[in-house]
Amino acid sequence: ATTEIYTLSLHDALPIYSSNEFIKIVERLQTDKINIDLFFLDLVLPGEMSGSKMAEKLITLFEDPYIVMTSGYSEEVIFSKFQDYNFKDILRKPYTIEELELIIKKYQKYIRRKTL
Numbered sequence: 001a002t003t004e005i006y007t008l009s010l011h012d013a014l015p016i017y018s019s020n021e022f023i024k025i026v027e028r029l030q031t032d033k034i035n036i037d038l039f040f041l042d043l044v045l046p047g048e049m050s051g052s053k054m055a056e057k058l059i060t061l062f063e064d065p066y067i068v069m070t071s072g073y074s075e076e077v078i079f080s081k082f083q084d085y086n087f088k089d090i091l092r093k094p095y096t097i098e099e100l101e102l103i104i105k106k107y108q109k110y111i112r113r114k115t116l
Contacts (some may be wrong), residue, residue: 019048020048025056025058026061027061030062035052041087051069064114066110068090070095071083071093072092089107
């Protein structure tokens with residue numbers, strides 16, 4: 001499968017459509033020493049792993065990744081305790097470009113605080 005990288009504002013985005021594809025691509029990025037520090041994960045994806053399991057995997061592979069949970073489900077238990085599942089933020093579907101930009105701004109503030 002061809003992997004396309006999209007540019008959003010000044011950020012590159014690499015869409016991954018299944019957890020099986022996720023595992024292969026993330027391992028390749030790790031092998032090539034390419035660091036990604038902002039991830040958007042849906043709770044439910046085709047494949048072997050859930051979004052929360054993928055978040056667990058990311059934490060072992062990348063240094064302090066900023067992982068955003070996205071979901072169209074209204075599972076209040078998970079939404080209210082999203083940090084217990086290794087997510088730093090939530091983006092509920094359907095979301096607007098403004099909500100996406102707000103998440104990216106939060107991430108940028110987080111990165112700035114880490115480097116001070």
